Amino acid sequence: MSTRSFNPPVRTLMGPGPSDVHPRVLAAMARPTIGHLDPAFVAMMEETKALLQYAFQTQNAFTFPVSGPGSAGMETCFVNLVEPGDKVIVCQNGVFGARMKENVVRAGGEPIVVEDNLGEPIDPGKVEDALKKHRGVTLVAFVHAETSTGVESDAQALARIAHQHGAATIVDAVTSLGGSPLSVDAWGLDAVYSGSQKCLSCTPGLSPVTFSERAAEKIKKRKSPVQSWFLDLTLVMGYWGTGKRTYHHTAPINPLYGLHEALVLLKEEGLEASWARHRQQYEALRAGIEAMGLSYLVKEPHRLPQLNAIRVPEGVDDATVRSKLLHDYNIEIGGGLGALAGKLWRIGLMGHGANPKNVMSCLGALDAVLAELRAPIQEGAAVTAAQKAFA
């Protein structure tokens, strides 16, 4: 057994997350730990809530980071909003929709799955049909930005349809928050969860969530207790709420320093500027990818700029390419998940990592590795095309 300190290699993280963490966030992680009920910490919690309201574009009072990764945020939404026997429409067009279904089942709900092809957005017409067919649906759950395929769905349209049928929404915004337009209040989203490790340039482990008045009411009116004690919002809000702070669990102090710093960075840049930067980097990357002769899984109007799902060309071994990028260039990109394993590369341009240096080095390295493997690409074209796009 080793008893040596761990010194990680220095990677460039361009997969589906975690993404490159801003140096200011890393520095914040190492600040002196203080108590979870320290007045100075409580003041920082209030700032974090306000900064998250800005990031989510919401006035929701129930806006805070869950003390666990995105899957804990997902589960927070489901166990608090689903009661045994509830009918829940789950839109499924990727891996994370399938997880939502699993969450509904385990919370005792009855999932009604509305399926779309991998790489395609959720069809609002199908959701409307399902709502007409199944009376008494209480929730519509969907992924705004599918990290497994890089597709964006029309969250506003889906929320409108859900509300027209008296249903609230649970929305996965893990990959969208901070990276592409998301407007919780204007779009009327009810329960939204995200992650710290994507477009916020923060370390993984926290899950920002927000709950509308409608969602908060639904939770208050529950007939059965929430099955999770750790994720029970009525208890958690005793700590994160505005009144006297009641100890519920010991908050992850230093990771919360990191998230606060990441949100300060987002506020300094401005949300719209951040969205625009992500799009600009995507356009340059796309120019390079297409010049190489590679293609995207998702059609243009539905592509997420921060998650580029690129088809692995015929005859090329996905894992070999990713391994070479990691070992020879210290660049991490992602592979496909589930049915898309071996068929996709997922290149993330997220948060701090959405910058021209990363675009260029990734394209240059991918070009070199594919050329070395004699893949059927247009060698040497990628970097020049991206340069032109940036010009």
Next chain:
Amino acid sequence: MSTRSFNPPVRTLMGPGPSDVHPRVLAAMARPTIGHLDPAFVAMMEETKALLQYAFQTQNAFTFPVSGPGSAGMETCFVNLVEPGDKVIVCQNGVFGARMKENVVRAGGEPIVVEDNLGEPIDPGKVEDALKKHRGVTLVAFVHAETSTGVESDAQALARIAHQHGAATIVDAVTSLGGSPLSVDAWGLDAVYSGSQKCLSCTPGLSPVTFSERAAEKIKKRKSPVQSWFLDLTLVMGYWGTGKRTYHHTAPINPLYGLHEALVLLKEEGLEASWARHRQQYEALRAGIEAMGLSYLVKEPHRLPQLNAIRVPEGVDDATVRSKLLHDYNIEIGGGLGALAGKLWRIGLMGHGANPKNVMSCLGALDAVLAELRAPIQEGAAVTAAQKAFA
């Protein structure tokens, strides 16, 4: 809304946790983030598991840190081991026993509460009686080291009795791990959870757990699915197990760097040496506390060295004292929880923070604050008494 970086005050953390974090752990938190499936990270995961086996004194294969605070570790044990209708004996002699009961109820189990007074250890005789009275009990759950009162219970005796009646055990070792004797295999404990922020000198947010063969078998034989997707061990072990790593959730990378470093520190010092150091600091603190004329809640043979529960003297306002310690001396100590609110101070000597400097500064500051408030104490006696104890 502030958009400024947060710079916490520099406190000395001598409450019930978080405790003072070792500078090497803080430095580890700021190391460059890498991917959760990076080969370098996977190698570090293996080291962390081995180091945790050492800390827990176990060979259990199912030994890893849950990606959430101690309450998530607690819930991991209960939702995986309790099935609907299961009879579970819950020993209750403090706040954390009450939480265990809540966990049993929410997992659909039938709790049988065996109660002992606050500040007293769990009476193994009562547990034996309950096991004889209620046939078919599947689990006995108890807190080894009650953080709310500073009392230690005889985990080995309780586990022996449980096994004699065919029941497995769930054990809260949040405050004991690393600070006072805990020997999972020798004592025959089945499911044990702890926290990173107590005697490991690490930041809060992770919960080391370990499961015996008996517990692992029980989980494999479940008739109903685990109600939590996030905490379902059969899924989590797909990521933390030894075979091909399957993505379950994005691990909290940097906090895991911190935990690894904390465990390396523990290995460097040696577990027995760490236990001895905690006891030595306790003896010096106790000498000072008693010289002042203050008294402990818990009787001597059952006291936890790392959590000193001291009675607030008559006529002294608990909150005023803690507030003065925090603001005038930057020292945090804890107050009482639940029925003991306002009646107790909880002084932690945990991990890195269990050192003579902390003992002396805490005694000196407490002495000064109490003297200022004209409390009925023996002024100026504490520090000298502690010095003698150290000599």
